[in-house]
Each structure stands twice: as structure tokens, then as C-alpha cells.
Amino acid sequence: MASGSRPTLEDVARLAGVSLGSASRALSVPDLVKPGTLERVNRAVEQLGYVRNGPARALASRRTRTIAAIYPSLDNPIFAVSIQSLQQTLWDLGYQLLVASHDYKPERELGLLRSFVERGVDAVVLVGTDHDDAVFELLGQYQLPYVLTWSLDEANRRPCVGFSYYDAAFKMAQGVLAHGHTDIAVCPGQAYRNERVRARIAGTQAALQGAGLTLRPEWIIEQPFTFEGGRQAVRQVLGGLARPTVLICGNDLIAIGAMAECREQGIQVPGDLSITGSDDIELASMVEPQLTTVHVPKVEIGALAAHRIVSLIDGSPALEVSPLSTRVVLRGSLKRIT
Amino acid sequence: MASGSRPTLEDVARLAGVSLGSASRALSVPDLVKPGTLERVNRAVEQLGYVRNGPARALASRRTRTIAAIYPSLDNPIFAVSIQSLQQTLWDLGYQLLVASHDYKPERELGLLRSFVERGVDAVVLVGTDHDDAVFELLGQYQLPYVLTWSLDEANRRPCVGFSYYDAAFKMAQGVLAHGHTDIAVCPGQAYRNERVRARIAGTQAALQGAGLTLRPEWIIEQPFTFEGGRQAVRQVLGGLARPTVLICGNDLIAIGAMAECREQGIQVPGDLSITGSDDIELASMVEPQLTTVHVPKVEIGALAAHRIVSLIDGSPALEVSPLSTRVVLRGSLKRIT
DNA sequence: TTGAAAGCGCTAACAA
DNA sequence: TTGTTAGCGCTTTCAA
Numbered sequence: 001m002a003s004g005s006r007p008t009l010e011d012v013a014r015l016a017g018v019s020l021g022s023a024s025r026a027l028s029v030p031d032l033v034k035p036g037t038l039e040r041v042n043r044a045v046e047q048l049g050y051v052r053n054g055p056a057r058a059l060a061s062r063r064t065r066t067i068a069a070i071y072p073s074l075d076n077p078i079f080a081v082s083i084q085s086l087q088q089t090l091w092d093l094g095y096q097l098l099v100a101s102h103d104y105k106p107e108r109e110l111g112l113l114r115s116f117v118e119r120g121v122d123a124v125v126l127v128g129t130d131h132d133d134a135v136f137e138l139l140g141q142y143q144l145p146y147v148l149t150w151s152l153d154e155a156n157r158r159p160c161v162g163f164s165y166y167d168a169a170f171k172m173a174q175g176v177l178a179h180g181h182t183d184i185a186v187c188p189g190q191a192y193r194n195e196r197v198r199a200r201i202a203g204t205q206a207a208l209q210g211a212g213l214t215l216r217p218e219w220i221i222e223q224p225f226t227f228e229g230g231r232q233a234v235r236q237v238l239g240g241l242a243r244p245t246v247l248i249c250g251n252d253l254i255a256i257g258a259m260a261e262c263r264e265q266g267i268q269v270p271g272d273l274s275i276t277g278s279d280d281i282e283l284a285s286m287v288e289p290q291l292t293t294v295h296v297p298k299v300e301i302g303a304l305a306a307h308r309i310v311s312l313i314d315g316s317p318a319l320e321v322s323p324l325s326t327r328v329v330l331r332g333s334l335k336r337i338t
Numbered sequence: 339m340a341s342g343s344r345p346t347l348e349d350v351a352r353l354a355g356v357s358l359g360s361a362s363r364a365l366s367v368p369d370l371v372k373p374g375t376l377e378r379v380n381r382a383v384e385q386l387g388y389v390r391n392g393p394a395r396a397l398a399s400r401r402t403r404t405i406a407a408i409y410p411s412l413d414n415p416i417f418a419v420s421i422q423s424l425q426q427t428l429w430d431l432g433y434q435l436l437v438a439s440h441d442y443k444p445e446r447e448l449g450l451l452r453s454f455v456e457r458g459v460d461a462v463v464l465v466g467t468d469h470d471d472a473v474f475e476l477l478g479q480y481q482l483p484y485v486l487t488w489s490l491d492e493a494n495r496r497p498c499v500g501f502s503y504y505d506a507a508f509k510m511a512q513g514v515l516a517h518g519h520t521d522i523a524v525c526p527g528q529a530y531r532n533e534r535v536r537a538r539i540a541g542t543q544a545a546l547q548g549a550g551l552t553l554r555p556e557w558i559i560e561q562p563f564t565f566e567g568g569r570q571a572v573r574q575v576l577g578g579l580a581r582p583t584v585l586i587c588g589n590d591l592i593a594i595g596a597m598a599e600c601r602e603q604g605i606q607v608p609g610d611l612s613i614t615g616s617d618d619i620e621l622a623s624m625v626e627p628q629l630t631t632v633h634v635p636k637v638e639i640g641a642l643a644a645h646r647i648v649s650l651i652d653g654s655p656a657l658e659v660s661p662l663s664t665r666v667v668l669r670g671s672l673k674r675i676t
Numbered sequence: 677t678t679g680a681a682a683g684c685g686c687t688a689a690c691a692a
Numbered sequence: 693t694t695g696t697t698a699g700c701g702c703t704t705t706c707a708a
Contacts, residue, residue, distance in 0.1 A: 006480060008685055019695045024687060049479060054457040055396035056685035059700045064393065074422065080413045084439075096453065098436065101422075115434065119392040141387060141695065142344060227624055286565055286598045288626055306530045346701055357679045362703060372677060394701035641682045 007048040016044040027052065058120055068098045068116040069125035070109055072194075074223060075251065077281040079127075079297055082149075085302030086125065093310045095122070100332050104224065106193035108154045109175075110134050123309045129160065130152040130195040141238060145312035149305050151196050152323055159312060160306045163324040165196045169203030172248060172276060175328045180337035181246045184188055184208065185219035187233035187258070189250035197222075200250055200278075219244055223254060225280065230257025234273075238265065245274060245337055252277035253286045257292055259333065270335035280329055289332030297324040345386040354382035365390065396458055404438045406454035407463035408447055410532075414563060414591065415619040416636055417465075420487075423640030424463065431648045433460070440529060441544035444531035444561065448472050455480055461647045467491040467498065468533040483650035487643050489534050490661055497650060499643045501662040503534045506542030508630045510614060512588060513630075513666045515549050518675030519612065523557035525571035525596070527588035535560075537617075538588055557582055557609065561592065566663045568595025572611075576603065583612060583675055590615035590622045593629055597671065618667055627670030635662040 015273050018037055026033045026041035027133035033041075044050070058064045067090055071079050087097045098121060101110040110132055116124065117138065123145040126135075129152075139146050148160040169188075169199030176184060186204055191197040221236050223229030230249060237244060249255035262269045269275055269289060277284060277293035284291040304321060311317075351361035356375055364371045364379035371379075382388070405428055409417050425435045436459060440446040448470055454462065455476065461483040464473075467490075477484050486498040507526075512523060524542055529535040543553050559574050561567030564615045568587060575582060587593035593615030600607050607613055607627060615622060618633035642659060649655075 010685080020686085021688085021695060021697090022693085025694085028687080032693075037693085051455050051480075052450060052686050053397075055393040055402065056700090057687075058393035059397050059702085060685075060687040062687095062700070074412070075415065075418045077413065080418065084413065096457075100425075114389065118389050119434075128629075142389075227620055256621075256624055260626075263626055282565055283594075283621070286594055286625075288598075288601055324586075348701075350685085358702085359679060359681095359704080360677085363678090366703075370677075375677080391701050394684090395703075398701075398703040400684070400703095 006053075007050045008053070009050075011048055012041060012044045012050050015048065016040040036085050043292070045255065045296060056243070063122050064120045065094060066096045066119070066121050067123045067125060068100070068113075068119075068121040070112050070116075071099065071101050071127055072104045072106075073225070074101045075100065075222060076251070077283065078251065078279045081298045082302040085299045086306050087302075088305045089306035090310070093306060095306075095310065104190070106130075106132070106165055110138070113138055117144070123147075123313050125305055125309060128194060128196055129156070129158065130193050132193075145309060147305050147309045149301055161301055161308055161321050161324070163296060163326050165199035166203040166206075168278065168296065168326040169200040169248075170207045171326070172278070172294050173204040173207030174210075174335065175330065176246055176248060176274070176276065177207060177213075179246075180335055181244075182211075182213060182337075183242070183244040184213070184215065184246050184248060185221065185233075185237050185244035186215065186248045187221045187223050187230065187250060187254055188248075189225050189229075189254070190222050194255070197250060204248060217252070225251050225253055227253055227257030227260065230254040231261035234258045234261040234265070234267075237273075238267075243273075246334070247273060247275050247304055249275065250275050252279045252281045254290060255293070255333070256283065258288055259287060259289075259291075270333050273319075274334045276334055284329075285331065292331045292334035293329055294326050295329050296326050300324055344391075345388045346391070347388075348626060349386055350379060350382045350388050354378040362430060383656070389402070398406055400458075401460050402458045403432060404434045404436055404457070404459045404464065405461045406438070406451075406457075406459040408450050408454075409465055410442045411436065411441050411563070412437065412439045412659055414589070415621065416589065416617045416634070419619075420640040421570065423637045424644050425640075427641045427644035431644060433644075433648065442528070444468075444470070448476070451476055455482070461485075461651050463487060463643055463647060466532060466534055467496065468531050469492070470531075482547045483647060485643050485647045485650065487639055489531075493605060497646060499639055499646055499659050499662070501639075501664050503537035504541040504544075506634065506664040507538040507586075508545045509664070509666050510616070510632050511542040511545030512548075513668065514584055514614065514672065515545060515551075515614070517584075517612070520549075520551060520675075521582040522551070522553065522584050522586060523554065523560050523571075523575050523582035524561065524586045525559045525568065525588060525590070525592055526586075527563050527567075528560050542586060545635065556606065558593070563589050563591060565591055565595030568592035568597070569599035572596045572599040572603070572605075576605075581611075584672070585611060585613050587613065587615050590617045590619045590629060590631055593624055593631070593671070594621065597625060597627075597629075608671050612672045614672055622667075623669065630669045630672035631667050632664050633667050634664050 009023050026038050088095050100112045105144045126227045129148050150162045151164050153160045189197040221233045223233050277291045280293045280295040284293050347361050351358045364376050428435050438450045467486050488500040490500050491498045526538045527535040559571045561571050615629045615631040618631045622629040622631050
């Protein structure tokens with residue numbers, strides 16, 4: 001190759017003694033090329049250390065074989081695990097993954113999406129169903145396939161891969177009730193542009209109502225999905241006059257933060273206050289007491305979303321995905337009230 | 339715009355009544371264009387909902403304004419935090435970040451790098467200094483700027499942003515010694531293609547030697563950088579005849595896994611066994627007992643690496659970066675031997 | 677400050 | 693099965 005500048009397909013073709021077209025086919029659709037030709041091209045590629053030029057391919061073919069995913073956060077282990085399986089599955093299907101986080105600031109989502117459109121991604125994976133109208137408009141304008149993950153989109157029939165947050169919260173609340181609790185506080189996360197949080201609250205309320213109870217408004221504590229959010233929630237709960245016997249948290253990070261705060265304040269968990277989480281991250285069984293939580297299909301969501309989005313790109317038949325399932329995992333942090 | 343197909347710069351130029359060249363300049367180098375022209379172009383862009391075509395720009399300009407980073411893992415909170423600041427800083431500097439993980443399988447690194455080269459990234463960020471020769475060759479062949487992070491590359495004088503793992507381990511070992519421990523085991527991670535692990539071992543050994551002690555080979559326990567690695571390490575240590583009084587772990591995940599295993603096995607921490615970690619992730623102060631660890635400059639590494647790599651791309655003067663500092667954080671998991 | 681025009685490196689349609 | 697060729701949408705000379 002010419003020193004300094006990278007070899008092009010034309011260099012390869014010349015060295016292999018074939019046309020540009022054949023060289024291109026040898027690399028992209030080897031089946032359409034005679035074995036002999038294929039081999040000569042491969043040898044030339046080897047010899048020149050040729051690497052294809054992605055932008056040129058993308059420009060000519062109008063596809064980048066890249067899929068973008070926008071998450072609320074990359075720190076949260078629940079997403080990290082799911083991204084891992086999304087990425088891995090996409091890779092196996094011949095696609096690369098571009099990820100971004102809006103850092104739980106949904107208003108940033110549109111800007112991120114714009115920059116992905118500019119990059120020419122072939123499709124998009126989003127978390128949840130509640131997005132700015134402009135997001136769906138942009139997706140529509142550019143005819144970009146997309147799939148919504150984690151939640152189910154019952155109302156709008158948009159393509160999604162997820163589970164029912166309502167059911168998950170309902171089951172957890174039932175478990176809590178079954179342990180004899182009646183003074184129940186929740187720290188579900190933050191509800192703005194987050195239907196998952198709203199579904200959790202609704203599911204919890206429904207279960208309580210089934211037992212003739214109601215969720216006290218001052219015991220619905222919105223906090224960020226972080227350790228610190230959990231600490232805050234505990235402080236807030238302790239500040240009130242009455243005290244709950246259990247705090248149902250919207251994810252395991254909140255729950256673990258809450259446990260840490262209790263420890264500092266000298267409150268026994270679960271003796272004085274039971275705490276439950278959601279997601280069942282690895283850490284949940286690593287803390288003391290171990291955390292009662294809801295196991296959710298993190299890995300499955302990533303893998304199924306990958307298949308779903310690729311079949312959407314390929315225009316394959318709709319491939320209906322049924323809701324994934326969740327289950328309550330009882331551990332030491334939830335105590336029976338006697 | 340024509341329905342179905344996205345508008346091009348030419349559409350914009352036509353609508354604005356200017357040439358293609360002017361439209362391009364209006365978007366890329368607005369200063370070179372008369373205010374009036376600029377405004378007409380902007381209006382046309384607005385009106386058409388025009389979004390630039392990244393691949394076409396990349397092909398014509400030979401730059402993608404994209405930087406790739408390859409990490410051993412995206413799960414480890416230490417990297418997650420650093421990636422966050424790398425991404426944020428790059429974004430502010432006008433670059434996008436493409437991340438990948440080789441999942442602590444260094445042999446995968448070359449393949450990932452190849453695919454990034456193919457994508458046409460402008461530069462690369464790698465973790466550590468110990469990489470396959472082929473990696474550096476590829477980088478050289480394509481004249482790709484790169485920066486090595488976390489470790490310092492004292493030997494080869496390659497561009498890097500990091501701290502001395504040797505010093506960090508040395509200080510931690512000194513702290514442990516100062517607490518009266520003489521029976522010391524380490525679980526530093528896995529050393530293959532990982533100079534950070536080797537530096538940790540060396541630093542620890544040096545400190546022990548300073549105290550007239552040596553690290554027993556059977557107490558150097560290589561394990562993955564995970565909770566499970568920590569559990570394994572504890573099992574291994576307990577399987578032996580003699581027992582250490584302290585386990586120095588290569589990161590906080592290992593340490594927390596080790597603590598969890600001790601709890602299960604009925605071993606008091608720090609009563610029966612002291613445990614220390616490294617990195618000072620948020621979780622370190624969230625567990626009971628709180629973890630003694632080494633605080634490392636996660637955020638700074640990301641931000642400085644971003645600046646460094648961009649100045650390398652711009653061909654700015656070398657911008658020497660001095661080693662970043664670390665400090666031991668003493669918490670409850672390390673007990674004084676009396 | 678602007679316009680015209682020549683590519684950037686590749687894919688894909690077409691013809692052979 | 694192969695070669696030829698016309699773009700893909702943009703940036704960037706060069707001249708005006």
C-alpha cells in the first residue's frame with residue numbers, strides 16, 4: 001500500500017487482478033463469487049492489510065449496520081447487564097451497538113436521537129414507552145425501526161419487549177401484605193416521563209386496596225434511582241410523625257441505599273423497618289441482610305430486543321413477543337410482622 | 339422534502355437559493371459565510387427538517403469525529419464512572435464516543451479495534467499498557483492517535499493518563515502493616531495481559547519486604563474482578579492450613595464478594611479476617627462493615643483522557659500529563675491486630 | 677464571500 | 693460469474 005494512506009478496494013482489486021465489483025462482492029457476498037476469485041481477493045486483502053471503509057460503505061449502501069440504544073443510565077447494574085446481552089446478541093447478528101445515556105433527564109433524549117439519526121443508524125432501541133412526541137415523529141419521519149424495552153406498550157401497540165411493572169409491583173405488595181405489614185411506604189423512583197414508576201405505584205395501590213388499605217400520599221416518596229435516593233427516602237420517612245413498618249423500593253440501588261442509611265441511623269433492618277427492592281441485581285444477595293426483591297428478565301430483554309429490532313430492519317413478519325415474567329425473591333430484608 | 343426520502347444538502351441549498359458549497363459552509367464553518375446567507379440556509383434546514391448525513395460527511399472529510407474506547411468490562415462501576423466522564427467531556431469537545439468491552443478477554447481486543455478502524459474512528463482510548471503487538475501495529479499502520487489509561491507507561495513513553503498501581507498497592511500494604519498484620523493474603527485480579535495486577539503484586543511485595551516479610555505464593559490468589567471472584571478467594575484461603583489475618587483485594591467488587599462469603603461461612607469481618615479493596619466505588623461505604631480501600635481518580639482519568647486524545651488529534655503540543663494521585667481510605671473492614 | 681466541480685471509497689444495477 | 697459504471701451526499705479545492 002502507498003505509505004501513509006490506507007489501501008482502498010481498488011488497490012485490492014488491482015493486486016488480485018479482478019474488477020472493483022468482484023472485489024466488493026468477494027468481501028460482501030462471497031457466495032456470488034468463484035472460489036478462485038475469492039481466494040485471490042482474500043490474499044490481496046491480507047497482503048495489503050486492507051480494512052474496509054465504513055463510511056463509504058454506508059454512503060453507498062444506505063445502511064450502517066449500527067443500532068442505537070438510549071438508556072436512562074449506564075451505571076445502574078440492571079441496564080449494564082441488559083446492554084451486555086443486547087450488544088452481544090446484536091454482534092452475533094452482524095450489528096454494532098451505539099449506546100448513550102440521558103442520565104434520567106428524558107428531555108435530552110431527542111437530542112441524542114437526532115445525533116444518532118445523523119450518524120445513520122439503522123434502528124433504535126429505547127427504554128420505556130413514555131417519550132416525547134417529537135421522538136416518535138423523528139422516528140417516523142426517517143422511517144426508523146425501533147423497539148421499546150422493559151415496559152409493555154399496551155395502549156399504543158408499538159413494538160416492545162418487556163414485562164408488566166404493574167404486575168411485578170402488585171406481586172411484591174402482596175408478598176409484603178402476606179407478611180403482615182399494613183403501614184407501607186414506597187420509594188418507586190421518579191415518575192416524570194417514566195411509566196414504569198407510575199405502573200409500580202398503581203400496582204402497589206391495587207394490591208393494598210385488595211386488602212382494604214390505601215397508600216398514604218406522604219408515604220409515596222419520589223427519589224432518584226440511586227443509593228443516595230434511598231438514603232433520602234429513609235430520612236424523609238423518619239422525619240414524619242407516623243412510621244411505616246416496610247419500605248418498598250423501586251429498584252435495588254434505592255433499597256441498598258436505604259439499608260445503609262438505616263444502619264447509620266441505628267434502625268434495625270428488618271427489625272424496625274423491612275425493606276424490599278426490585279430487579280434482583282447481583283448485589284442484592286451480597287448485602288446484609290440480603291434483599292427481598294423482584295427478579296426481572298434483564299438478560300432476556302436485551303437478547304429479545306436484539307432479535308426483534310433486526311427482524312424489523314429485515315422487514316420480517318411481526319414476531320409477536322409475549323410479556324416476560326417476573327417473580328418475587330424473598331430474602332432476609334423483609335420480616336414477618338407478628 | 340420528497341416523501342419517504344430524507345432531504346439532502348442540495349435540497350437545502352436550492353430552497354435557500356445558494357450553492358451547495360455555501361450551504362455546506364453555513365453548517366460547518368458559519369464564520370465564513372455572510373450573515374444573510376447563513377440565515378437563509380438555517381431557515382431552509384428548519385423548514386425541511388434537514389439532518390446531515392454522517393457517512394457522507396465522513397467520506398468526504400475523512401473524519402468521523404468519533405472516538406473509540408475499549409474496556410475490559412462495562413459492568414465494573416469503576417469503569418462505568420470513568421466512561422461517563424470520558425463521554426461527557428468528549429461530547430463537550432465535539433466528539434462522540436463508541437465503547438466496547440472485551441470482557442476481560444484481552445485476545446478480543448484486536449478484533450474490536452479492527453472493527454473500529456473500519457468504522458473510521460478518529461482515535462482510540464485503551465485501558466492499561468499491556469496490549470498485543472498487533473494492536474500497536476494496527477494503530478501505527480493507520481496512524482491512529484491513542485491514549486492508554488489508568489496505568490502509567492513508564493517504559494515505553496506512550497501517551498497515557500493514569501496513576502501508579504505500584505504506589506497505590508504499596509501504600510495500602512503499608513496501611514495494613516501499620517495495623518499490625520503479618521499474615522497477609524492478596525487477591526489482585528488476574529495478571530494475564532494486565533500490568534495493573536502485576537504492579538499491585540509488586541507494590542505489595544515491596545512494602546512487605548520493607549517490613550521484613552514476604553508474600554507467600556499460596557496467598558497470591560488470582561481471581562476474576564467480580565463478586566464471585568472474591569467469594570472464590572475466600573474459599574481458597576480457608577481451604578489452606580494456615581490462615582491470613584487480612585485479605586488485600588484488587589478491587590472493591592472482589593472485596594465485597596469476599597465479605598459476603600465470609601458472612602456465609604460465619605467468619606467475622608474484620609474480627610476474624612480483615613478485608614481491603616481498591617478503587618473506592620460508591621458501594622464501598624454502603625456495605626457493612628464499610629470497606630477500607632484506595633481512592634483512585636476515576637472521573638479525572640476520563641476527563642483528562644478526553645482532552646489528551648483530542649489534542650493528539652489536533653496535533654497540539656504533547657501536553658504532558660503527570661501521574662494522578664491516590665489515597666488510602668480507612669474504614670471498618672480493616673482491624674488493628676493487637 | 678461565493679459557485680462550480682472534482683472527488684472521498686464503496687455498492688448495486690446493468691450488461692455482457 | 694464478471695466487468696463497467698453511475699451514483700450515495702458531502703467537503704474542499706480552485707477561480708471568480
